[in-house]
Amino acid sequence: MPIAPGWQTENRLPRILIVDDDFEVAEPVKYALEGLGYAVTHVPDGNQGVDSIETVNPDLMVLDMMMPGRSGFLVLEHLRRMKKSMVRVVMVTGNDGERHQAYARMLGADDYIHKPFAMDKLVQTIQRLLDEPFPDGSVE
Numbered sequence: 001m002p003i004a005p006g007w008q009t010e011n012r013l014p015r016i017l018i019v020d021d022d023f024e025v026a027e028p029v030k031y032a033l034e035g036l037g038y039a040v041t042h043v044p045d046g047n048q049g050v051d052s053i054e055t056v057n058p059d060l061m062v063l064d065m066m067m068p069g070r071s072g073f074l075v076l077e078h079l080r081r082m083k084k085s086m087v088r089v090v091m092v093t094g095n096d097g098e099r100h101q102a103y104a105r106m107l108g109a110d111d112y113i114h115k116p117f118a119m120d121k122l123v124q125t126i127q128r129l130l131d132e133p134f135p136d137g138s139v140e
Contacts (some may be wrong), residue, residue: 018041032119
């Protein structure tokens, strides 16, 4: 039997963590998601992203691949090592290499969107992933 997302079972707003060093991308995304009623936190680099996983306890992360300090790949690896399989991840990047996309999916990214992207495409992806139940056997 599928497992409902935590925000639904806990009857609260979904928590989204944006980890992206590009404020021209991250701030409009934050604004759009807050306008839809999500609780959104933005941090500008991968190190702060790792630190914020525990404090924010996100339901979904919008994660840039290329950042100073710690890449999105390293943040995603850390997230999955922490056994946070009940956190959806949308990887966003300006890099359109297929190897990078395949690696992100192997690490557990739920979706992969190329920059520049249409805001409605990202929002629809986030809404779909937040509503999608987890398969049996997922462990928080």
